[in-house]
Amino acid sequence: MGALIEAALRARENAHAPYSKFKVGAALEDETGRIHTGCNVENATYGLTVCAERVAVFKAISEGARKFRRIAVAADTDALTPPCGACRQILWEFCGDIEVILANPRGKTETLRLRDLFPRPFDASYL
Ligand code: THU
Secondary structure, eight states, X not given: OHHHHHHHHHHHTTOXXXXXXXXEEEEEEETTSOEEEEEOBXXXXXXXOBOHHHHHHHHHHHTTXXXXXXXXXXXXXXXXXXXXHHXXXXXXHHHXXXXXXXXXXXXXXXXXXXXXXXXSOOXXXXX
C-alpha cells in the first residue's frame, strides 16, 4: 500500500492545475502489480479538465491493462479528497468494486470500497 500511495503523491507533482491550484495524483494497480499513474490536467475552458483518477484509468486501459486491484488518490487536504462523481462512474466501469485509498502528504490515509462511495451504479447490466 505504501508504494501505491507514494506513486500517487509523486504523480500529484505533475498536476497541471494553474486555475484551481488544486493538485491531485492517482495510482492504479493492475492485476499484475503494475502501477498506472495520473494527475489532473486542467484547461482554460475549465470544463475540459480531466481528473487524476480518469487520467490513470485511461492510461492503464490504453496500455492494455484490464483488471485492477486498487487505486490511491492523493491531494493536500486534511479531510481526505475522494473521487468526484464522474470518476466514480468511470472507476466502476473499468475496475468494479475496487479498494480506494485516500491519502495526503502528511501520512493520513483511509481505505474505502468503491461500492460504498458509489452505491447503486448504472452500468452495462442495465443495457
Ligand atoms: N480533481 C481531481 O483530479 N480528482 C478528484 O478526485 C477531485 C478533483 C481535480 C479536478 C480539478 O483540476 C481540481 O481537482 C479542482 O476540482
